[in-house]
Amino acid sequence: xxxxxxxxxxxxxxxxxxxxxxxxxxxxxxxxxxxxxxxxxxxxxxxxxxxxxxxxxxxxxxxxxxxxxxxxxxxxxxxxxxxxxxxxxxxxxxxxxxxxxxxxxxxxxxxxxxxxxxxxxxxxxxxxxxxxxxxxxxxxxxxxxxxxxxxxxxxxxxxxxxxxxxxxxxxxxxxxxxxxxxxxxxxxxxxxxxxxxxxxxxxxxxxxxxxxxxxxxxxxxxxxxxxxxxxxxxxxxxxxxxxxxxxxxxxxxxxxxxxxxxxxxxxxxxxxxxxxxxxxxxxxxxxxxxxxxxxxxxx
Amino acid sequence: xxxxxxxxxxxxxxxxxxxxxxxxxxxxxxxxxxxxxxxxxxxxxxxxxxxxxxxxxxxxxxxxxxxxxxxxxxxxxxxxxxxxxxxxxxxxxxxxxxxxxxxxxxxxxxxxxxxxxxxxxxxxxxxxxxxxxxxxxxxxxxxxxxxxxxxxxxxxxxxxxxxxxxxxxxxxxxxxxxxxxxxxxxxxxxxxxxxxxxxxxxxxxxxxxxxxxxxxxxxxxxxxxxxxxxxxxxxxxxxxxxxxxxxxxxxxxxxxxxxxxxxxxxxxxxxxxxxxxxxxxxxxxxxxxxxxxxxxxxxxxxxxxxxxxxxxxxxxxxxxxxxxxxxxxxxxxxxxxxxxxxxxxxxxxxxxxxxxxxxxxxxxxxxxxxxxxxxxxxxxxxxxxxxxxxxxxxxxxxxxxxxxxxxxxxxxxxxxxxxxxxxxxxxxxxxxxxxxxxxxxxxxxxxxxxxxxxxxxxxxxxxxxxxxxxxxxxxxxxxxxxxxxxxxxxxxxxxxxxxxxxxxxxxxxxxxxxxxxxxxxxxxxxxxxxxxxxxxxxxxxxxxxxxxxxxxxxxxxxxxxxxxxxxxxxxxxxxxxxxxxxxxxxxxxxxxxxxxxxxxxxxxxxxxxxxxxxxxx
Numbered sequence: 001x002x003x004x005x006x007x008x009x010x011x012x013x014x015x016x017x018x019x020x021x022x023x024x025x026x027x028x029x030x031x032x033x034x035x036x037x038x039x040x041x042x043x044x045x046x047x048x049x050x051x052x053x054x055x056x057x058x059x060x061x062x063x064x065x066x067x068x069x070x071x072x073x074x075x076x077x078x079x080x081x082x083x084x085x086x087x088x089x090x091x092x093x094x095x096x097x098x099x100x101x102x103x104x105x106x107x108x109x110x111x112x113x114x115x116x117x118x119x120x121x122x123x124x125x126x127x128x129x130x131x132x133x134x135x136x137x138x139x140x141x142x143x144x145x146x147x148x149x150x151x152x153x154x155x156x157x158x159x160x161x162x163x164x165x166x167x168x169x170x171x172x173x174x175x176x177x178x179x180x181x182x183x184x185x186x187x188x189x190x191x192x193x194x195x196x197x198x199x200x201x202x203x204x205x206x207x208x209x210x211x212x213x214x215x216x217x218x219x220x221x222x223x224x225x226x227x228x229x230x231x232x233x234x235x236x237x238x239x240x241x242x243x244x245x246x247x248x249x250x251x252x253x254x255x256x257x258x259x260x261x262x263x264x265x266x267x268x269x270x271x272x273x274x275x276x277x278x279x280x281x282x283x284x285x286x287x288x289x290x291x292x293x294x295x296x297x298x299x
Numbered sequence: 300x301x302x303x304x305x306x307x308x309x310x311x312x313x314x315x316x317x318x319x320x321x322x323x324x325x326x327x328x329x330x331x332x333x334x335x336x337x338x339x340x341x342x343x344x345x346x347x348x349x350x351x352x353x354x355x356x357x358x359x360x361x362x363x364x365x366x367x368x369x370x371x372x373x374x375x376x377x378x379x380x381x382x383x384x385x386x387x388x389x390x391x392x393x394x395x396x397x398x399x400x401x402x403x404x405x406x407x408x409x410x411x412x413x414x415x416x417x418x419x420x421x422x423x424x425x426x427x428x429x430x431x432x433x434x435x436x437x438x439x440x441x442x443x444x445x446x447x448x449x450x451x452x453x454x455x456x457x458x459x460x461x462x463x464x465x466x467x468x469x470x471x472x473x474x475x476x477x478x479x480x481x482x483x484x485x486x487x488x489x490x491x492x493x494x495x496x497x498x499x500x501x502x503x504x505x506x507x508x509x510x511x512x513x514x515x516x517x518x519x520x521x522x523x524x525x526x527x528x529x530x531x532x533x534x535x536x537x538x539x540x541x542x543x544x545x546x547x548x549x550x551x552x553x554x555x556x557x558x559x560x561x562x563x564x565x566x567x568x569x570x571x572x573x574x575x576x577x578x579x580x581x582x583x584x585x586x587x588x589x590x591x592x593x594x595x596x597x598x599x600x601x602x603x604x605x606x607x608x609x610x611x612x613x614x615x616x617x618x619x620x621x622x623x624x625x626x627x628x629x630x631x632x633x634x635x636x637x638x639x640x641x642x643x644x645x646x647x648x649x650x651x652x653x654x655x656x657x658x659x660x661x662x663x664x665x666x667x668x669x670x671x672x673x674x675x676x677x678x679x680x681x682x683x684x685x686x687x688x689x690x691x692x693x694x695x696x697x698x699x700x701x702x703x704x705x706x707x708x709x710x711x712x713x714x715x716x717x718x719x720x721x722x723x724x725x726x727x728x729x730x731x732x733x734x735x736x737x738x739x740x741x742x743x744x745x746x747x748x749x750x751x752x753x754x755x756x757x758x759x760x761x762x763x764x765x766x767x768x769x770x771x772x773x774x775x776x777x778x779x780x781x782x783x784x785x786x787x788x789x790x791x792x793x794x795x796x797x798x799x800x801x802x803x804x805x806x807x808x809x810x811x812x813x814x815x816x817x818x819x820x821x822x823x824x825x826x827x828x829x830x831x832x833x834x835x836x837x838x839x840x841x842x843x844x845x846x847x848x849x850x851x852x853x854x855x856x857x858x859x860x861x862x863x864x865x866x867x868x869x870x871x872x873x874x875x876x877x878x879x880x881x882x883x884x885x886x887x888x889x890x891x892x893x894x895x896x897x898x899x900x901x902x903x904x905x906x907x908x909x910x911x912x913x914x915x916x
Binding site: 206 | 377384385394396413414696726728732733807
């Protein structure tokens with residue numbers, strides 16, 4: 001029922017949410033450094049946990065499992081590195097390769113979790129709002145097609161059931177050939193139905209003036225002062241982060257030995273800024289949750 | 300001057316032999332409410348679509364349609380989108396957007412409306428149609444009635460002068476349909492929007508209209524005041540009479556509207572209550588007329604005060620029928636556990652519990668039901684009472700998590716049944732059964748690999764596969780689709796689709812025929828034919844179980860009516876007894892005659908009882 005997930009990102013202006021998503025995912029996958037990857041993963045985990053609670057369990061478990069797999073598997077393919085932990089099948093398994101794999105895995109998991117965390121806050125309506133003025137017709141058609149995918153699934157299930165009801169169950173047909181023919185029948189019926197429905201939908205769109213000239217896009221989103229402050233803060237943090245990266249704060253060598261960037265003041269500032277940048281959505285969500293509790297107690 | 304007018308409009312489909320519209324001249328005045336009726340395929344949809352260039356079908360057109368005096372061809376599509384709103388049959392297919400709010404503004408976006416105006420319109424529409432609680436819902440979560448109301452609101456957001464509706468309630472259940480028609484009436488009464496609506500559901504719609512247009516074979520055969528046209532139709536003995544409100548039908552039959560139709564309505568002496576208006580359209584008007592005519596005081600007709608007045612015979616019946624609720628075994632809140640009339644059972648359901656999905660609510664809650672073989676049983680009840688689920692359980696499409704299902708002597712095991720020859724289900728949406736390019740292929744599909752079902756009687760309607768070509772032709776004849784055999788199933792009208800699906804299902808040689816809302820969106824003529832066909836099947840030994848919202852249909856044709864409520868059987872009795880007992884959930888004729896003629900359930904009953912009493916002198 002509830003469409004807005006409990007997430008502070010969802011209350012930001014769509015442009016800000018989209019900009020944040022691009023920046024955080026972009027830097028996460030571009031900078032190969034244990035510091036940045038670790039902070040990004042922590043921030044993404046925090047966001048998922050704060051916004052979805054237990055519901056985030058499967059996503060988090062999947063992402064972390066994938067990270068672990070990448071970390072453990074990397075030394076099997078990459079045998080360079082000074083510290084040999086053990087030898088397996090005549091190939092050395094090195095600590096450096098393991099560390100590199102861990103960083104890659106963390107980057108991958110962080111990116112996945114960012115998508116999972118921000119996605120619900122950036123629904124198709126907000127995307128349509130953002131791009132509606134540049135490509136209005138394309139946007140409408142895309143929304144329409146996206147809506148068709150679940151509709152097809154439901155219709156296919158109903159078709160199978162209806163055919164089973166007249167003794168022509170495509171799933172229970174004897175033999176592979178009959179099953180394939182039954183499936184083809186359902187597919188054909190689905191196609192005929194979608195064409196029929198497509199004509200009706202096109203009529204309904206034409207009846208309401210679709211394609212008769214310039215189109216505008218609805219959206220009750222305003223760029224508020226709060227959005228402005230937020231944008232300034234985010235831009236500042238991002239600038240410090242990028243400045244640090246430009247001066248080598250993101251340097252990290254793994255092979256043959258692990259060498260990280262020296263903790264110069266600029267590097268530390270960059271790490272701090274990045275840490276704050278990725279923590280903001282989670283903090284915001286927790287903050288809103290706290291404010292809710294407070295206001296509920298005051299009732 | 301007329302707001303919208305068609306002048307000498309003629310239209311022929313590209314492959315059509317005769318014109319779908321023939322020299323049609325009709326005008327719609329500002330603020331009027333016109334109901335267009337006619338048998339399916341009479342050209343209603345073609346006429347309505349001609350009123351909007353973007354929807355007009357391709358073919359040969361002649362004549363003109365004028366909007367505010369300007370030929371429609373000269374009105375830009377953008378202006379037409381704003382001026383003429385159009386709502387179609389299918390609630391689903393008309394929805395474009397993902398959320399209710401986005402759907403409401405879709406038209407405004409297309410017309411390049413500024414954002415501030417859109418916000419105001421959304422607020423207005425949500426308030427007027429009561430859509431505010433749904434505003435942020437996903438459109439695919441809505442019920443059919445909510446979807447159609449949204450379609451209406453989305454069209455009204457553009458502020459049209461004329462609202463055209465093509466059988467908007469044909470896919471809705473009665474409650475949703477009445478809600479929808481109420482919304483249309485508000486649009487007409489409160490906003491002054493001109494309404495042009497094609498509709499089968501005349502019982503509710505006709506009383507709201509101020510103009511009634513009847514079409515046949517592409518021509519207008521009658522047009523004018525609804526009361527006058529309804530009386531003329533009765534006088535002419537038109538096949539549309541059975542679609543008219545029950546009050547009109549009773550009035551026409553009793554007052555003998557015939558050759559001297561003019562004399563009956565207003566001037567006939569002795570017709571008490573003629574001051575009410577010549578022809579009653581609603582149940583309320585019909586009751587006034589009936590009470591006046593049969594010389595009873597209106598006070599006697601309190602909803603349940605059935606035995607306050609009337610002759611001794613009626614008093615007995617009424618007291619008896621209400622008394623049984625408390626004491627009689629027939630209305631016990633459990634199924635009758637002895638099979639009646641010595642018939643074998645076709646279906647035995649015992650203590651069924653079922654839910655769709657783990658977290659869902661129980662749809663069936665300890666339902667028990669026994670259906671005797673060779674009879675027509677109607678499952679009635681509101682939405683969500685479990686009617687469709689019972690049908691699916693009966694043919695093994697759903698597996699109750701508790702209880703037993705025994706169909707035609709076969710007991711379903713815990714796993715999904717692979718196939719049970721002899722029990723077939725006709726779904727509510729007939730197009731679910733269509734998968735071929737022509738009607739003929741659809742029917743042949745059912746004949747080709749007919750599964751052997753030993754012990755099945757093979758009477759005329761359930762013919763053996765050896766005589767396939769003959770069976771196909773006989774079935775096509777029987778369901779009146781012989782002329783449609785080479786058409787694409789999706790090109791057919793709603794009623795024709797129903798007939799084809801029915802023929803297809805019957806070719807499976809069912810011993811247990813399960814029908815989910817048969818006749819939804821079909822015209823009265825088809826319903827009569829369907830009822831007669833079901834009666835024939837029952838006579839040949841086929842058991843028919845149908846879920847239906849159409850109480851008049853059930854009262855006329857069913858042998859047994861089962862009222863489902865909250866996933867269990869609330870009452871089971873022959874429909875006459877059941878509908879004579881219920882006060883709200885009953886046929887229009889029963890509501891009309893309640894307290895005057897207790898026990899009268901169909902129009903024929905009321906007419907017969909009226910005539911028994913004799914004409915007033």
